[in-house]
Amino acid sequence: MDRRGFIKICAGSAAALAMGVPRVWAEDFRDFSQALLTDTDGAPLKASTLGTEEAYIFHYPYKGVPCFLINLGKPAASMTLSGDPLSAEKGPYTWPGGVGKTSNLVSYVAICTHQLSAPNKDISYLRYAASGSELAGAPGKIVCCAHGTIFDPAKGAEHIFGPATYPLVPVRLEYNPVDDSLAATGIAGHHLIDQYFKSYKRDLIKEFGPGVYRESVGGHTIMQLLSKYSESIPAC
Amino acid sequence: MEQDQDLSRRNFLKLGVAASTLAVGGTAVSGNALAKTMPSGKTKAAIPKAKGPRLVIVGGGTSGLTIAKYAKKEYPTFDVVLVEKRDMYASCFSSNLWYPGIIDLEFLADHSFLDAARNNNYIYFNATVNGLDRSARKVITNEGEIAYDFLVIAPGISYDxxxxxxxxxxxxxxxxxxxxxxxxxxxxxxxxxxxxxxxxxxxxxxxxxxxxxxxxxxxxxxxxxxxxxxxxxxxxxxxxxxxxxxxxxxxxxxxxxxxxxxxxxxxxxxxxxxxxxxxxxxxxxxxxxxxxxxxxxxxxxxVRGSTLIEQLGLMAPSTRSNQKEADIDIRFYNYIGDPHVYVSGDSRRHPYSKSANTSNTEGKYIAKVLAARAQGKEIAWVSPRTVCYSMVDADPMEAISVDAGYDYDPAKDLISGFSKDTKTFEDRDVAKGKATLEWARGIYRDMFDA
Missing domain, CATH: 3.50.50.60 (FAD/NAD(P)-binding domain)
Structure with a gap:
């Protein structure tokens, strides 16, 4: 299954190359085991049933790494972005755009690239403000309440205001039109995960158990609304 | 370098002879008098030999910690030494939240200079600076002197x-x-x-x-x-x-x-x-x-610039600062006329808000300036950012906030005021109250973690 997915991706990359898309995409995304997105009962989620009012959260590729999935309600096209200028993985990369029937579903690691604010069960300072907010102004932006950064999920989560200097790290999704399911297959910018694990080690041990936060999520991962996962979501 | 060491040793011996003479002569010379006679820094600080251009940063507050980390990231060749007189960190920012019990003292103080240095590949040197020889490019501490290629002084403020x-x-x-x-x-x-x-x-x-x-x-x-x-x-x-x-x-x-x-x-x-x-x-x-x-x-x-600024001869004339701050270039922070010595943080003479987020964002810019200059380059000026929450109610936690930038006027070579995108959020609410805590945690993570 993983190998089949990998071959599909390679084929896609080759096609993209042929079309003149920058070739860094395959280099920047790191493959991880494919994880099917499920509901809390373990049933595969149907992409067509996902709402647009708030972000969904799942963990990938490790049990301690939160990711957002957002239904933009409109297509999101591929684009080239600049990554962390101070990391070993620096340089531009190509964000593949949305997936799903209308290319409307996007996914990012839910860790602010400024100072690593991230959702936990108690609180999430990072959220998708579908209908706008005091901080974001316009609708459809991801806001980090800690220091006022705003990201645009329709444009690869590029940074549009505030102190962050590069986009949220993208998660690669695959959509299966046959059964309307979604799976995560990889992420870019793994340095952010390393940084996050170091910074949050005490908290992650407390929330997930020693070493557990670093374990692979395996073949499936639970996805739910952020408001069901985090007790408090400041609406800045 | 070796020659300097020899000279230092000769001077030290000469002084030692003078001191002995006084003592042998039976004159009542107090220890204090001898201490005044002896230059305080003639021994080398016990730190490894520099493996690249040495950047010495004096002061382990928000400005110094940020510059130490980001200068090393921007230009890994830098050999960075952070000189800090405290042996334990605690932040001034967020301290108001301790008074009603919103946070505990651990929130402010559970952050280690040792961890910051180890995580970010620089040296933390626990010493007090008491002298500067700009011609020899040496900073003098109570634990010995340190030669520098670039020096940043970030000592904060003193009361006036x-x-x-x-x-x-x-x-x-x-x-x-x-x-x-x-x-x-x-x-x-x-x-x-x-x-x-x-x-x-x-x-x-x-x-x-x-x-x-x-x-x-x-x-x-x-x-x-x-x-x-x-x-x-x-x-x-x-x-x-x-x-x-x-x-x-x-x-x-x-x-x-x-x-x-x-x-x-x-x-x-x-x-x-x-x-x-x-x-x-x-x-x-x-x-x-x-x-x-x-x-x-x-x-x-x-408040005024730290008395250390005055002691080291870096204070601006009253025409350029009425708060005894440092006489530095407005855009690039170097002491006027010396591209090797910089002053950052709350001893700057800029009209910026003297606050943690300002120093944190300013520090990242200064790190770029230093990295560029170490490579013979210059970069364009970038404004710091003042994102600042104020808790106004403790139960429930409710806060207000501001997000400010600044404009530079090239004709007058000064900071002319707040930038147009400056915003205040003055309707207090719980969301901002909670964000106040995360604002501080983020800055701690940024300064102390890798």
Whole structure:
């Protein structure tokens, strides 16, 4: 299954190359085991049933790494972005755009690239403000309440205001039109995960158990609304 | 380098001979006199030989810690040494939240200089700087001297008690120890915390100085935090804010709303009430028009650039700073005429808010300046950013905030004011209250983690 997915991706990359898309995409995304997105009962989620009012959260590729999935309600096209200028993985990369029937579903690691604010069960300072907010102004932006950064999920989560200097790290999704399911297959910018694990080690041990936060999520991962996962979501 | 060492040794021997002569002669020479004779830094600091251009940073506050980390990231060839006189860190920012118990002291202090240095590949050197030889490019500490290629001095602020009419050193000392301002050191915060916990009623005075003091909303926020304790514990007392300024200096609508709606009978704000003197013994504070008795107080004197700036000969003339700040280039922070020495953080002469987020964002820019100059390049000026929350209610936690940038006027070579995208968020709410804590945690992570 993983190998089949990998071959599909390679084929896609080759096609993209042929079309003149920058070739860094395959280099920047790191493959991880494919994880099917499920509901809390373990049933595969149907992409067509996902709402647009708030972000969904799942963990990938490790049990301690939160990711957002957002239904933009409109297509999101591929684009080239600049990554962390101070990391070993620096340089531009190509964000593949949305997936799903209308290319409307996007996914990012839910860790602010400024100072690593991230959702936990108690609180999430990072959220998708579908209908706008005091901080974001316009609708459809991801806001980090800690220091006022705003990201645009329709444009690869590029940074549009505030102190962050590069986009949220993208998660690669695959959509299966046959059964309307979604799976995560990889992420870019793994340095952010390393940084996050170091910074949050005490908290992650407390929330997930020693070493557990670093374990692979395996073949499936639970996805739910952020408001069901985090007790408090400041609406800045 | 070896030649310097030989010279140092010869000088040291010469001084030693002189000292022996005095001692043998039987003249009553005190230890203090000898200490004055002996140059304090003629031994080398016990740190490894530099493996690249050495960047020495003096001061492990927000500015120094940020520059140490990001200069190394921007230019890994740098050999970075952070010289800090404290052996334990605790932040001044967020300290107001401790008074009503929103956070504990651990929140401020559970951050290690050792971890910061190890995580970010630099050296933390626990020493006090007491001299500078710019011609030899050496900084002198109580633990020996350190040669530098680039030097950043980030020592923060000192209080200027003379500006509140306290000119004799006895009163100044008594005031500093009895009614500390609480905007520099942790021991001040501990004292104020005790005062708040032990306050049983009467008048608690919080003064607000004039000028560009550290943390413009800080005294107002602290007043709210003390008032929230008074309110919660139903104490018959009030907070009297003696404000040297005619209006609240920042987020005025948000603070006025909090004063009026949350603490109507608890906070009394008196504008245009600059302190002109304090009788520490009798607990009387004087303004131009009043002599006000009080029960306890946090007396925040005016601020100036750290006295270290003056001691090291880096102070600007009064035409360029009326707060004894450093005489540095407005865009690139180097001491005027010396591309090897920089001053950052709250001793800068800029009209920026003297606050943590300003120093944190400014520090990242200065790191780029240093990295560029180490490679013979220059970069364009970038404004720091002042993102600053102020808690106005402790239960529930509610805050207001500001997000400010600054404009540079090239014709006048000065910072001309706030940038157009500056915004204030003055409707207090719980969302901003919670964000206040994460704001601080983010800065800690940024300074101490990899």
């Amino acid at each position: 008690y003379e500006k509140i009419g306290v000119k004799d050193v006895e009163t100044m000392t008594a005031l500093r120890q009895t009614f500390p301002g609480g905007f520099i050191s942790t021991t001040e915060h501990v004292t104020i915390h005790r005062k708040v916990q032990e306050f049983e009623g009467g008048v608690f005075v919080q003064t607000v100085p004039s000028g560009n003091y550290r943390c413009l909303p800080g005294p107002y926020e602290r007043s709210c935090m003390i008032a929230s304790v008074i309110k919660k514990n139903k104490i018959k007392g009030k907070v009297l804010i003696l404000d040297a300024n005619p209006e609240i200096t920042i987020k005025k609508d948000g603070f006025h709303a909090a004063f009026d709606e949350l603490y109507k009978d608890i906070i009394q704000w008196m504008p245009s009430s600059a302190v002109t003197g304090v009788d520490v013994e009798k607990k009387i504070i004087k303004t131009e028009f009043d002599s006000i008795p009080f029960d306890d107080a946090a007396i925040y004197a005016n």
